[in-house]
Amino acid sequence: MRPHRTYSNIPTYLVVGPFAILLAFPFYWMLWTALKTELDLYNVDSVPFGLSKGSPTIDNITFLFTDTEYTRWLVNTAVVGVAVVVITLLVAVPAGYALARLSGNWGQTLGVGIFLVYLVPPTLLFLPLSRVIAELGLQDRLGSLVLVYPGFTIPFSTWLLMGFFKTIPRELEDAAQVDGASRLRTLISVIFPISLPGILTVVIFSFSLVVNEFIYAVSFITASSSKTVSTGIYTELIRGDVFFWGALMAATLIPSIPLALLYNLFLDRFIQGFTGGAFR
Amino acid sequence: MGVAAHVEPRIRRRRSLLEQRRFLAPALIAPAVLLVLLLVGGPLILSVYLSFTNATGGSLSGDFVGFDNFTSEWGDRNFQTALRNTIFFTVAVNVLVVVGAAVLSHFLVREFRGRWFLRFLILLPWAAPVALSTIGFLWIFDSLFSVINWVLVHASLVDQFNPPQWLGDRENAMAAIISVHAWRLLPFATVIMIAGLASIPTEVNDAAKVDGATGLKKLWYVTLPLQLPIALIAVLFGIVFTATDMAVVYILTRGGPFNSTQVLPMWAFATGVQSGDLGAGAAVALYLLPVLALVTVLMLYFAKRVEVS
Secondary structure, eight states, X not given: OOOOOGGGGHHXXXXXXXHHHHHHHHHHHHHHHHTSOHHHHTOGGGSSSOOOTTOSOSHHHHHHHHHXXXXXXXXXXXXXXXXXXXXXXXXXXXXXXXIIIIOOHHHHHHHHXXXXXXXXXXXXXXXXXXXXXXXXXXXXXXXXXXXXXXXXHHHHHHHHHHHHHHTSOHHHHHHHHHTTOOHHHHIIIIIHHHHHHHHHHHHHHHHHHHHHOOHHHHHHOXXXXXXXXXXXXXXXXXXXXXXXXXXXXXXXXXXXXXXXXXXXXXXXHHHHHHHHSTTO | OOSOOOOOOOTTOOXXXXXXXXXXXXXXXXXXXXXXXXXXXXXXXXXXXXXXXOOOTTOSOOOBOXXXXXXXXXXXXXXXXXXXXXXXXXXXXXXXXXXXXXXXXXXXXXXXXXXXXXXXXXXXXXXXXXXXHHHHHHHHTOTTTOHHHHHHHHTTOSOTTSOOOTTTSHHXXXXXXXXXXXXXXXXXHHHHHHHHHHTSOHHHHHHHHHTTOOHHHHIIIIIHHHXXXXXXXXXXXXXXXXXXXXXXXXXXXXXXXXXXXXXXXHHHHIIIIISOOHHHHHHHHHTTHHHHHHHHHHHHXXXXXXXXX
């Protein structure tokens, strides 16, 4: 795209600016709250934007890490996330490749079919699954989440990967095969290395699907020490009418900001996979 | 390329089974299909089975009761509110989201200074885990220290001594839930629409320029028609995400005050998990199925359309 002259950008800023403020304001507000002392939080004079009575402070964050199980929930989330991402990649990378390259028309249809499974929401499945989890004795165990989450990460990732693999020029594979490499070998030493950015994109987005999941986590797990951030903060840090607002806001910001940075970093790849995917 | 070039003569080299497409492809795809059938297909069938029984929390089986769960839920006041709200929320949220995303995406595809940072701010609601950002809104809608009320009071728009209770009365609570959903879905819809804009071939733009179509004319006759199919895909995603989400309502209102913001997923949870009436809960959740089926059919239809264009 041609670089615009400065004045032609003014309408862009006039539209994008307000949207950005509207969408980001809650996070700004969370940050402000996280930095305030209890006294300052309820000080009407400085309610929205002032800082006084000992603010800014890091006490809320210290409280979070020393007096609550927050660290535990972060670790749990990471453990489940990593395990699910590994399972997802092992299954979805070969499938995505095969659907994009090795199969004809039925591959396209099957690809769309697998993707549509992603639209079957946990809302329809959590009741029978919570019983199955209980029968398997997996209640209150992280294993229950590792078992169930691939049900939505695999369809999503397979479909996105299919999009990425389609954007790789066929000539590369042909060249490798002319050189005598087997199909499997071509896959491992030619295709995977150049698809790495696409695979990383899938890693990030499926990891964040895991962090986001709420309904399974809340139905399968009631023991505090096995909770993930999504459920732990709400169910454990809010006790009756006592709200530790500062700590709560810090707890929500800590996982959100890094995720948003990663999203922004990989957004163009995501778009590339999306447009190359089942809808093309 | 990094392949070791073993240019061995290919005489009599027996191709293993894996070399053949018709074996390799199914072998690579099978694990994905099997896992998906096991983790989604199985529970879905189980869910349908449960909805026809009187199974309770303790077990996975019960006596066959036919359509009793469906009919008794249909006559239930809370269920009716939940159904109405689910439809209302879904429509309201998606209208807001699609209009916002259509506008925003047109500007966000451009190159401009500070784009990276502004895009980061815009992506925040989508990247943040929904249950966490909703807790942020719990504080924003607080009954005493709501920042929204602070602004409104200082702009003299509301009475200082009787400010709106955002989560405390029916209309406000509904507005609050709709705004949180729309806030959260807008970035995602924008990204999908950017993907749609990015996939419009440059030849189309060039051709439009040659024909003298610029500005609004181009937007109306060229860009919007091409963007329409993918915009509809954004809407279909949006419908599924709003109609089936429980986290926002669970955290903000738990369906209250007095069940006025009840939605189907929350009611299914309350019935099936909290009250332990598995069969009825499954029936409530399955009432979402026709909507999802319709969305699926439309999705397939538009996927084909996009493919052709």
